[in-house]
Amino acid sequence: MSVKVWAFSEAPEASREVAAAAKALAEAAGGVYTVVGLDGDGQELVGEAKLVLKSTLPLAGSPEAAAEALARAAKEEVPDVILVGSTKDGKEVASRLAVKLGRTCISDVFGLTLAEGKLRGKRNAFAGKLMADMAAPLPCVASVKTGIYTGLPGSTVEAAVKDVGEVKLKTRVIERREKTRGTVDLKSAKLIVSAGRGVKKKDDLTLVGDLAAKLGGAVGCSRPLSSDMGWLPEEHHIGLTGVTVHPDLYIAVGISGQLQHVAGIKDSKVIAAINTDKSAPIFEASDYGIVGDLYDVIPALLKELEARRR
């Protein structure tokens, strides 16, 4: 079967990844793929065929505009599969596209294949407890999980340009600011020490910070500490609705290990946990655990680390 696959993401890194997913899918099915970008989005598109959509106003920076532009182009070119990077804005683009084109849509998928007129892919479900095998009949839209595919390298292929006409927006962005990050970016951190409810008061976070500093790692936290207590900015929140991390070593301190938290740390190479409750679910999700009070264990770890450095 000869299929036509489109790849789109407003985020440069995800765009290269989705391009890789589209290429793999097209090659396996004997089809073609096109990497689509928006005029003014500042991206250098990758891949063997490129399409840039333009309008009278800049399309970049608005999922609403991106979806409308993609829908207009897709109505003419009729790609069988439209892959969109599964960022927050990307999921909005995919959802809107599905409705505009009257297509079905699946989200956060990876391991994509085509068989019997269907796009198949895997996705996490039930906060990562289960792996679901999804099937979407063609033509369809799918958002592709980021951080799975290795992005394609740049290419010198000239992009085709398509004018999609005027696009009117219903919302207006009046301000955009970078989130304040800690000294280390959690997503790329090799070592993370995370605090949970076992930390009794905000001042005691210095203990967790001391351990992270000693190990040269970043500080994360479970949802209650950022959301409910406000002890750390939400950018430190690791879990299903926060940041997904994949360090070499993840140390969970005083974190019970709710599924939503574990969903964000599953890709860590080694997980260690410190918790007073021996039956806490975090120990099920850990390679090494210490049953003990963080207020005793962290000082002991710091002392031991100091001794080993001498």
Next chain:
Amino acid sequence: MKIAVCVKHAVDEAELKVDSGGNPQLAGAASKMSTFDKNAVEEALRVKAAHSGEVVVISVGTSDAKKTLKEALAMGADRGVLIGADPLVVDTIYTARLLAAAIAKGGQYDIVLCSEGSSDSYSGLVPPMLAEVLGLPYIGYVRKLEITGQSAKAERSLEDSVEVVEAPLPFVASVVSEINEPRYPTLIQIMQAGKKPMEELSPQTLAPDAKALGSMVASMKAQAMARKRVVFEGPPGDVAKKLLDALTTEGVLPK
């Protein structure tokens, strides 16, 4: 101010059992209001408290979903609408069309709130689909919402940035859990919730032309958590040594 909140009755992911073959035991599994939907209900109640009006909770689900609607009513919503369909059978686009039809049927809503995603599948597709079907402005991943007159100003919490967005009413928004701390209903509120109006609609009469487009979960299996699960107990100094030894052997401690 008339506010609709879309809620889902979901299998409790923490309680879900898996058999020895890795198959989830979905039939008869414990269920609850999808975790983050409580934040959407809470936000609607806060907007109502500030601007007066009515909060209507709407769910696509089996009769079991009445439990979730009742919980929202106990929190303070005024009435519930159940669209009787099995969420395991309907797909996201069908769900969005059913919710849109119920919202359109209910008259002029000023605000439609959803959570960013359900705690079971967490696809996050339905809220923007709903806005698209209704032809309304959409603001996704809202962590702060202000309503002034006929316009909304919202802070969107994205991966690496925060966006402040303006939209006229009516609009659809999805909220993140950072937006508020959901209230717990009192015993009296829980008892009174049963007396609040609950309407049941059938998908066939509500949206005779809407249908599922065929995307589906072909199968689900438990994910193997291949962790070593070595646990150390004893005096802090001893366990600290054991842990650091183990992590050194793994080669994950900085040199």
